[in-house]
Amino acid sequence: MYRKVFKRFLDILLSLMAIIVLLPIYLIIAILVLIFMGWPIIFKQKRPGRNEKIFNMYKFRTMTNEKDKDGKLLPNEKRLTKFGNFLRKTSLDELPELFSILFGKMSIVGPRPLHVEYLKYYNKEQKHRHDVRPGLTGWAQVNGRNALTWKEKFKLDVYYVKNLSFGLDVKIVFMTIKQVICRSNIYSGNGEFNERFNGKN
Numbered sequence: 001m002y003r004k005v006f007k008r009f010l011d012i013l014l015s016l017m018a019i020i021v022l023l024p025i026y027l028i029i030a031i032l033v034l035i036f037m038g039w040p041i042i043f044k045q046k047r048p049g050r051n052e053k054i055f056n057m058y059k060f061r062t063m064t065n066e067k068d069k070d071g072k073l074l075p076n077e078k079r080l081t082k083f084g085n086f087l088r089k090t091s092l093d094e095l096p097e098l099f100s101i102l103f104g105k106m107s108i109v110g111p112r113p114l115h116v117e118y119l120k121y122y123n124k125e126q127k128h129r130h131d132v133r134p135g136l137t138g139w140a141q142v143n144g145r146n147a148l149t150w151k152e153k154f155k156l157d158v159y160y161v162k163n164l165s166f167g168l169d170v171k172i173v174f175m176t177i178k179q180v181i182c183r184s185n186i187y188s189g190n191g192e193f194n195e196r197f198n199g200k201n
Contacts, residue, residue, distance in 0.1 A: 002166045003132075011108055011133075015101040022095060029060055029092060036083045037064050042096060047113035050133045055105040057113055058096040062087050091180055097136050109169040110135025111157035114197070121199030122154075129157040132164065139168070142175035150197045 019026075033041045040061065047057045062084030066074045073079065087093035100106040106113065113134035122129075139160035140153045148156070160168070195201060 003164050006166070007107065007164075007169070008104070011101050011104075014108060015098045019098050019102065022098075025092075026095060029087070029095070032083060033061050033087075036081050037061050043093075046116050047134065048116055048119055048130060049105055049113060050130060052119060052127075052130045054116060055100070055113075057100060057106075060087055060093045060096060062093050094136060101136060105133070107133040107135045109137060109160075109172050111138050111160060112141060118197045121197060123199075125158060126154045128161050129154060131161050137172060137176040139172060142172055142179060145179075150195075150201050 030041045043059045043061045044056050045059075046054050049055045062081070063076060063079035064081060066079050068074055084093070097106060101108055110132050111129040111134055138157065140148060140156040143156055144152065
């Protein structure tokens with residue numbers, strides 16, 4: 001019952017409440033992103049969701065569009081601003097994902113949505129991470145996050161899918177709050193990990 005009905009109901013209720021309460025924060029961040037990084041304010045990227053259906057995931061921008069003399073974007077570390085780094089370390093850049101939760105593309109808790117290009121590399125067991133909606137936070141995020149290897153991360157993701165329950169979701173939410181407050185396991189680079197997944201690592 002929780003997996004099929006109640007979880008989605010909580011996602012709608014809690015994401016809507018959070019969006020309303022955080023509206024002033026959205027406005028402040030949007031203005032600061034516009035000042036420090038320019039337009040657009042929102043970064044959009046395609047990610048696989050439930051049943052591998054592709055959707056657009058939104059975040060506040062954290063990097064500029066600076067280019068070299070040949071018109072190519074500068075390396076990520078040179079385009080990442082101090083304010084952008086702050087947004088990543090505090091996870092405030094992920095606030096727009098609440099709208100994806102509200103509209104059913106994501107869930108508050110679930111495996112983090114990764115790059116579309118990784119789909120071709122998952123083995124049969126790892127593919128189960130897409131049996132549920134991807135989450136704003138997840139079991140892997142509160143159990144090592146960026147310190148995990150890809151295999152460890154996917155093992156935790158599949159564990160969550162197979163053991164999904166109200167109690168586990170509540171535990172993950174509180175562990176996430178603790179991590180954000182302590183600013184632990186936060187990665188300020190581009191993407192989820194230093195090394196991209198290739199099916200072998």
